[in-house]
């Protein structure tokens with residue numbers, strides 16, 4: 001049975017999307033695991049990055065097909081069929097686009113006279129059955145405390161927190177963890193925190209080192225041992241997609257391969273703990 005992982009941090013620009021896409025790439029290409037990335041952000045950054053990786057075009061042909069539905073249309077219909085793009089042998093994508101910005105309005109209209117608890121279950125309902133089709137399902141989320149993040153948290157088995165080793169990002173992790181506790185008390189759904197990934201770390205910057213030390217003291221084993229450094233190459237991915245052509249590309253992919261290894265080890269440990 002596959003596992004759903006929501007990639008979170010309320011702070012913007014902390015590498016949520018880059019981390020989600022790199023994990024999806026390594027899991028599918030190197031580990032040969034059936035992987036689905038759900039782009040649940042109207043900014044559609046993950047969609048663009050992965051489409052550039054596999055098609056290097058603005059839009060793959062499938063998106064122009066009549067039978068293709070956007071994630072927003074799929075959610076409105078309560079049906080996932082027709083929303084998924086097949087990018088490679090082991091990687092699928094449910095792409096996003098700007099229309100998804102209407103998601104909160106859709107919830108208001110649909111649940112106006114009903115139990116508001118249902119509002120948080122909409123993405124979970126849309127994703128029904130994905131655990132049977134994939135080994136890993138990653139949800140990329142926008143940087144807000146909103147219907148988007150709450151739906152992703154409700155739908156997931158694990159929340160994976162991405163923390164840029166900067167002070168504001170560190171503080172937003174604190175706020176996010178408080179929100180997770182409140183959320184679990186309110187909605188009573190079962191999920192756990194898979195860990196906190198320190199990203200965009202630069203050992204040339206003193207505050208990065210101090211912030212990392214503080215995170216390790218506060219959150220102990222929750223903090224990934226594998227730290228993702230700031231790498232110029234990752235910025236190129238926004239334009240050219242993930243590549244392994246040059247030495248620097250391979251170095252960047254390797255860094256994420258190390259992260260993916262720890263990601264899978266943690267997942268296995270957490271799963272074992274739950275079955276005990």
Ligand SMILES: Nc1ncnc2c1ncn2[C@@H]1O[C@H](COP(=O)(O)OP(=O)(O)OP(=O)(O)O)[C@@H](O)[C@H]1O
Nearest residue numbers: 012013014015016017018143200229230231234235
């Ligand atoms: N390890 C890294 N090294 C250097 N640059 C990075 C790294 N990870 C991400 N970036 C760059 O930082 C910027 C923000 O990254 P990204 O879009 O992944 O963040 P995000 O948290 O998803 O943002 P948003 O909150 O807007 O969704 C991008 O320009 C990306 O290329």
Ligand SMILES: [Mg+2]
Nearest residue numbers: 016017041045
């Ligand atoms: Mg993003």
